[in-house]
Amino acid sequence: MSVAKNIYPIFDKMLSREAKERVLNQKAKVFWLTGLSGSGKTTLAIQLERQLHELGYFTQLLDGDNIRSGLNANLGFSDEDRTENIRRIAEVSKLFLNCGVITIACFVSPTKAIRSQAQQIIGDDFVEVFVDTPLSVCEERDVKGLYKKARAGEIKDFTGISAPFEAPESAEIHLHTENKSVKESVKELLDAVLPMINAKS
Template sequence: MSERRGYTVWLTGLSGSGKSTLAQALQQALIQRGQPVEILDGDEVREYLSTDLGFDRAGRDANIKRIGYVARLLARHGVAVITAAISPYRETRETVRELHGNNFIEVYVQASVEACAKRDVKGLYQRALRGEIPQFTGVSDPYEAPLQPEVTVVTERETVAQSLAKILAYLEQAGYLPGRDVSLGTAGNG
């Protein structure tokens, strides 16, 4: 058997778009396929590795670069890394892509500000719309959507299962995962 290929699935999108939910679903699917996997969630990385950073552009860029660096280290050792971080700036995501070489899969978790605001149990969007939270991505700070992501999921129109299926199909087609053998267990193999 060949050495397992590590890679990073970079989930990017607005707060509340479904990145963390999708990351957890993808993690379970990869575990079921025997893949070692780690999730690097933007909120957790902020809490443990980036408490020194603010939410201005420089702070956000530094945070994303830290996540990218840790992801590359894990992927280099055969781990499937799933990141769930807003990562609002295209240029910074491209810097992280270059760090990973060919083992980077950008997934645009697309949802409108309106859909994200409806899902927001913490009320952050309402506070941002009232001007109480400065530099809130998608409201008072830009989100630069990917121009050519490997996969786009539209979470306000797709179920988690449908979005997950798109990502898994890409991973299989690109050779990161073996395809499922649907012929196993069929009758009449005589």
């Protein structure tokens, strides 16, 4: 990507993230939920955000379909567009992070390279959350009917069917959801998240 000339960033003159975190009484993080379509990422993210809100935390939820209906509406699902999709999301997440906001991002982000790109942009406060749900379970749910279409050849390059999903090997938070209720998985996620965002920790 070429870098535009005549650009003079003012990052060093802006109000610091630490100052904003003090006002919000929290530590900002980006919790990046990755997993197959239908694994439960969005369901867990919604419940996590609501529980954090009830506890007095200031959050922002970024979800794949929401982002693709607005900011990234011009992108498809080619390798190049997937990479650009994640790059933009990571940059937006970094903006929220620098505002002291706890950001919950849920995206399939199927390859190690694409998640590494997000981590490099966001930095040390990128927390990878692997929502580990077997393909068979995701297909049984098939809430959006996407697996059925993918199996029928109506959707090309569909992760888990005609495109690979590279599971994280060392996610900071690893949720095995197959034999757990949503309530149990949310509690496990919340218990892992709270120590990371507590301003006193």
